[in-house]
Amino acid sequence: DASDIEKGTYPHYMLKEIDEQPLVTRRIIEKYRNENGGLTVDENIVNAVNAADRIYIIAAGTSYHAGLIGKQFIENWAKIPVEVHIASEFSYNMPLLSEKPLFIFISQSGETADSRSVLVQIKELGHKALTITNVPGSTLSREADYTLLLHAGPEIAVASTKAYTAQLAVLSILAAVAAYGKGLSLEFDLTKELGIVANAMEVLCDQKEEMEAIAKEYFSTTRNAFFIGRSVDYYVGLEGALKLKEISYIQAEGFAGGELKHGTIALIENGTPIIALATQEHVNLSIRGNVKEVVSRGANPCIISMKGLEEEDDRFVLPSIHEQLSPLAAVVPLQLISYYAALHRDCDVDKPRNLAKSVTVE
Numbered sequence: 001d002a003s004d005i006e007k008g009t010y011p012h013y014m015l016k017e018i019d020e021q022p023l024v025t026r027r028i029i030e031k032y033r034n035e036n037g038g039l040t041v042d043e044n045i046v047n048a049v050n051a052a053d054r055i056y057i058i059a060a061g062t063s064y065h066a067g068l069i070g071k072q073f074i075e076n077w078a079k080i081p082v083e084v085h086i087a088s089e090f091s092y093n094m095p096l097l098s099e100k101p102l103f104i105f106i107s108q109s110g111e112t113a114d115s116r117s118v119l120v121q122i123k124e125l126g127h128k129a130l131t132i133t134n135v136p137g138s139t140l141s142r143e144a145d146y147t148l149l150l151h152a153g154p155e156i157a158v159a160s161t162k163a164y165t166a167q168l169a170v171l172s173i174l175a176a177v178a179a180y181g182k183g184l185s186l187e188f189d190l191t192k193e194l195g196i197v198a199n200a201m202e203v204l205c206d207q208k209e210e211m212e213a214i215a216k217e218y219f220s221t222t223r224n225a226f227f228i229g230r231s232v233d234y235y236v237g238l239e240g241a242l243k244l245k246e247i248s249y250i251q252a253e254g255f256a257g258g259e260l261k262h263g264t265i266a267l268i269e270n271g272t273p274i275i276a277l278a279t280q281e282h283v284n285l286s287i288r289g290n291v292k293e294v295v296s297r298g299a300n301p302c303i304i305s306m307k308g309l310e311e312e313d314d315r316f317v318l319p320s321i322h323e324q325l326s327p328l329a330a331v332v333p334l335q336l337i338s339y340y341a342a343l344h345r346d347c348d349v350d351k352p353r354n355l356a357k358s359v360t361v362e
């Protein structure tokens with residue numbers, strides 16, 4: 001649909017694509033729903049997942065970050081061990097493969113050369129592959145045994161936003177349906193909880209002024225920034241840092257809350273922004289402890305927590321959603337903050353320097 005690739009009244013594709021996330025999440029629920037209202041995935045794919053004794057997720061950049069969270073869904077719900085690998089490193093550090101591996105390639109474009117070279121390599125070894133992509137008929141889709149589509153609509157901005165949350169939604173559905181296929185059940189209704197996620201995304205997209213204020217306050221002049229979190233918040237922090245650096249050129253790093261003290265804390269100076277995610281009850285005390293450690297060295301903390309876990313000095317509180325799905329909502333303020341940071345630093349938001357939408361060279 002040509003109207004899909006128009007910016008309309010939006011100043012940038014990135015902002016439009018951030019705003020599309022509630023719609024895309026709802027579309028994914030519909031696309032993966034059967035006539036009884038339950039979630040469904042092509043039977044051959046579910047069988048391939050459940051026949052595997054280990055899953056190897058291969059991806060790059062933002063798609064790799066989605067893979068890290070997808071691993072949690074698949075291991076926690078379908079109880080299949082998962083390894084996540086950066087595509088470009090796979091051939092040098094090729095793991096010892098299990099007896100019945102399944103490879104899952106996550107790629108918005110389906111054209112990433114680093115991922116394709118792993119696909120060629122593992123096909124030569126006779127292994128099966130599933131590609132999760134936004135582009136039907138893309139190279140990675142054509143060359144894999146199976147494809148799951150993201151249904152996110154064209155993503156034009158170089159910085160991936162709606163494809164990431166679509167990847168998480170599709171991975172969650174795949175993991176849940178694989179679990180049901182093995183007779184395992186989730187402790188919650190995924191369809192309902194994804195609907196709650198979509199509503200939360202909408203609430204977040206309506207808070208742009210607040211995100212702009214945070215971007216101005218923390219990122220107007222800074223040279224660097226750190227994102228910390230524990231558990232899945234750590235992975236969301238990696239994605240938040242990548243978003244910020246690729247479009248605003250601020251040097252940003254994501255760290256596991258507990259890892260900072262093993263070296264990187266030396267970089268904290270007066271006013272260094274620390275974005276801390278606190279959406280996980282089981283690590284709430286520890287991440288808040290990490291914030292205290294950096295604040296005592298002069299850091300300027302921006303705590304993003306979730307309703308129910310919030311404390312007085314938190315800078316932003318996310319609406320309450322299911323803890324295991326929190327990355328789908330927690331990333332939205334990070335995307336918006338990066339957008340406004342780039343905008344106020346006069347950067348070319350949709351086409352950052354040195355970057356292409358899909359990286360078709362190794």
Ligand code: AGP
Pocket residue numbers: 060061062063106107108109110111112115158159160161243246357358359
């Ligand atoms: C995301 O903002 C980046 N531009 C980049 O990391 C991207 O996710 C990566 O190149 C992978 O692309 P793909 O999903 O199309 O394979």
